[in-house]
Amino acid sequence: MKTPTPIAEIAGTGHFLPDNVVTNDDLAKRLDTSDEWIRTRTGIRERRIAPDGMHAAHLGSEAAKQAMEEAGVEPGEVDILIVSTATPDRWLPSTACDIQAILGCDNAVAFDVMAACTGHIYGLSMAEGYIAAGRAEVALVVAAEKMSAIVDWTDRTTAVLFGDGGGAAVLRPSNGSGRGIVSSHLQSDGNLAELLYRPGGGAIEPISQSMLDNGRHLLHMHGREIFKNAVRSMAEACDIAMKKAGFTSSDIDLLVPHQANIRIIEATAKYAGLPMEKVFVNVEKYGNMSSATVPIAFHEARMEGLIGEGSNVLTVAFGAGLTWGAMTIRM
Numbered sequence: 001m002k003t004p005t006p007i008a009e010i011a012g013t014g015h016f017l018p019d020n021v022v023t024n025d026d027l028a029k030r031l032d033t034s035d036e037w038i039r040t041r042t043g044i045r046e047r048r049i050a051p052d053g054m055h056a057a058h059l060g061s062e063a064a065k066q067a068m069e070e071a072g073v074e075p076g077e078v079d080i081l082i083v084s085t086a087t088p089d090r091w092l093p094s095t096a097c098d099i100q101a102i103l104g105c106d107n108a109v110a111f112d113v114m115a116a117c118t119g120h121i122y123g124l125s126m127a128e129g130y131i132a133a134g135r136a137e138v139a140l141v142v143a144a145e146k147m148s149a150i151v152d153w154t155d156r157t158t159a160v161l162f163g164d165g166g167g168a169a170v171l172r173p174s175n176g177s178g179r180g181i182v183s184s185h186l187q188s189d190g191n192l193a194e195l196l197y198r199p200g201g202g203a204i205e206p207i208s209q210s211m212l213d214n215g216r217h218l219l220h221m222h223g224r225e226i227f228k229n230a231v232r233s234m235a236e237a238c239d240i241a242m243k244k245a246g247f248t249s250s251d252i253d254l255l256v257p258h259q260a261n262i263r264i265i266e267a268t269a270k271y272a273g274l275p276m277e278k279v280f281v282n283v284e285k286y287g288n289m290s291s292a293t294v295p296i297a298f299h300e301a302r303m304e305g306l307i308g309e310g311s312n313v314l315t316v317a318f319g320a321g322l323t324w325g326a327m328t329i330r331m
């Protein structure tokens with residue numbers, strides 16, 4: 001297949017991580033777990049946890065400032081501001097509107113996208129669509145996740161997996177540069193919603209004392225089923241995104257996968273035909289920060305010089321919904 005011409009390119013990226021580091025040993029002091037169990041089953045050594053008073057809008061807006069600075073974009077130039085979050089600061093209005101107010105992006109249309117860990121890839125794809133339609137010149141795509149606010153800290157099967165952080169990217173028209181999003185593949189399967197969800201607190205199970213007492217407003221997960229679906233779906237998405245781009249694995253310079261578990265990452269890389277030297281991994285430092293994971297990893301890989309001009313990057317994610325997706329990007 002002929003490689004499509006990119007329409008929207010990444011003009012800047014950024015990330016923000018709270019300073020507070022919580023190690024596996026710290027968790028073992030309050031949960032029946034151990035550093036050894038967490039490391040061998042997940043690859044995670046530590047995660048960042050935002051302090052009280054630091055919420056998703058803060059995590060996201062700090063990352064956005066960096067991305068805008070690199071892109072040379074003033075707040076008033078942003079046409080569309082898309083925020084992915086599984087941990088909105090309030091039910092109403094959107095966290096995107098809060099971030100808009102913090103940044104002063106007064107001319108932007110701002111809204112949240114709810115696609116869990118795949119949210120940033122969904123957001124990039126939506127921004128690309130706005131640019132392709134000629135409805136935006138500057139798109140700001142932010143991921144803002146305070147997972148520590150929705151995790152059940154008494155449940156060792158989920159509490160050890162997650163962390164907090166923000167990531168961002170600015171997209172602009174490629175204008176024939178040859179750089180930008182080459183292909184993407186997004187998918188969802190609502191039939192498997194209850195493998196990873198927050199049952200209470202919405203319209204089905206409104207807030208009540210018994211709902212709170214039973215922790216039904218917090219994250220519930222079937223780990224093994226999620227694991228199997230993640231490996232299968234991410235492998236398939238990588239395959240389809242590469243095919244749409246006319247790429248084979250040898251064309252990919254770096255895989256930037258969602259960082260939920262090192263074993264899921266290794267299996268995805270294997271299916272995609274990529275050696276681990278071509279895979280960016282930072283799960284040991286941050287754990288799973290839902291949709292913020294991919295843009296944070298992407299930004300770190302750039303800062304470490306692993307993504308440079310002309311690099312072909314494959315990025316892939318998987319999350320609640322279920323949702324999953326992959327994207328190839330030429331920098």
Ligand SMILES: CC(C)(COP(=O)(O)OP(=O)(O)OC[C@H]1O[C@@H](n2cnc3c(N)ncnc32)[C@H](O)[C@@H]1OP(=O)(O)O)[C@@H](O)C(=O)NCCC(=O)NCCS
Nearest residue numbers: 033034037041117156157160223224226227260261318319
């Ligand atoms: C959660 C996950 C690490 C569990 O690993 P696993 O190898 O599947 O482990 P299991 O769930 O089979 O549990 C094995 C045992 O470890 C125990 N265990 C679970 N969490 C533990 C912890 N933090 N510390 C110590 N033991 C733990 C279980 O209770 C179980 O004990 P049992 O055999 O006595 O019942 C793994 O399933 C996973 O990563 N799933 C995907 C999760 C994910 O990525 N979610 C987000 C998607 S975006």
